[in-house]
Amino acid sequence: MDDHKKKYRLFGLISPVDVLIVGCVAAFALWAALVFSAPRTVSAKEGGVLLRFTVEVKEKPEGFFEGIGTGATLYDTLKGYAIGEIVEVYASPYLEDAPDEAGNRWRRTAVDGLEFTYIVAEAYAQVTDAAISVGQYEIAVNKEVFVNSKDFAGNGYITEIKNANGEAFK
Numbered sequence: 001m002d003d004h005k006k007k008y009r010l011f012g013l014i015s016p017v018d019v020l021i022v023g024c025v026a027a028f029a030l031w032a033a034l035v036f037s038a039p040r041t042v043s044a045k046e047g048g049v050l051l052r053f054t055v056e057v058k059e060k061p062e063g064f065f066e067g068i069g070t071g072a073t074l075y076d077t078l079k080g081y082a083i084g085e086i087v088e089v090y091a092s093p094y095l096e097d098a099p100d101e102a103g104n105r106w107r108r109t110a111v112d113g114l115e116f117t118y119i120v121a122e123a124y125a126q127v128t129d130a131a132i133s134v135g136q137y138e139i140a141v142n143k144e145v146f147v148n149s150k151d152f153a154g155n156g157y158i159t160e161i162k163n164a165n166g167e168a169f170k
Contacts, residue, residue: 048124050164052087053130053139055147057117057156058094065091065117068151074121077146077153081137084121086149091115118159119147132161 055074068089073082094114100107123134131138139145139158146155162168 012099026157039064049127050122051120051125051127051134051139051161052120052164053084053161054159055119055121055149056147056159057154057158060091060094060113060117060154062091062113062115064115064152065089065149068117068119068149072149072151074119075148077148077155079137081135083134083137083139083147086119087122089118090120091117117156118153 068086070086070088072086074084074086075081076083092115093110094116095108096111097106099105099111125132125134125139132140139161141158141161143158145156146153146160148154160168
């Protein structure tokens with residue numbers, strides 16, 4: 001390399017433009033990693049409507065619901081959004097359709113050792129004609145959700161959404 005080109009390089013080796021480009025790319029990569037990897041709390045208390053929604057998680061062992069604490073944050077497992085605070089947890093027997101050959105029909109019967117676990121969460125949401133959103137997370141009755149908290153992880157469906165007065169949303 002001739003002396004003229006070395007004069008415009010750091011330590012005679014590195015171009016300052018290259019250092020600037022590498023620095024900008026590194027800063028952008030750090031920013032993107034921080035923004036997209038951190039769990040997001042998406043409920044906005046201002047301007048929102050306080051709602052309670054129930055998530056039904058099926059085929060859990062008996063007593064599973066007892067290990068889920070109230071007051072914990074409920075997260076969407078797929079995107080890491082905080083979608084509400086758990087305010088109630090209860091269970092009912094797990095039911096399944098089974099053939100009744102003697103009666104020649106199907107009957108709904110309880111399955112020993114399994115239960116439906118119901119997790120009731122509370123969050124502030126934006127309610128429009130098009131959707132009910134807890135921040136960027138849309139909730140709807142019969143929507144499949146993958147949820148977790150510090151105590152459990154599971155998937156199920158939102159079975160009901162109610163406002164603070166107990167009136168159901170459809």
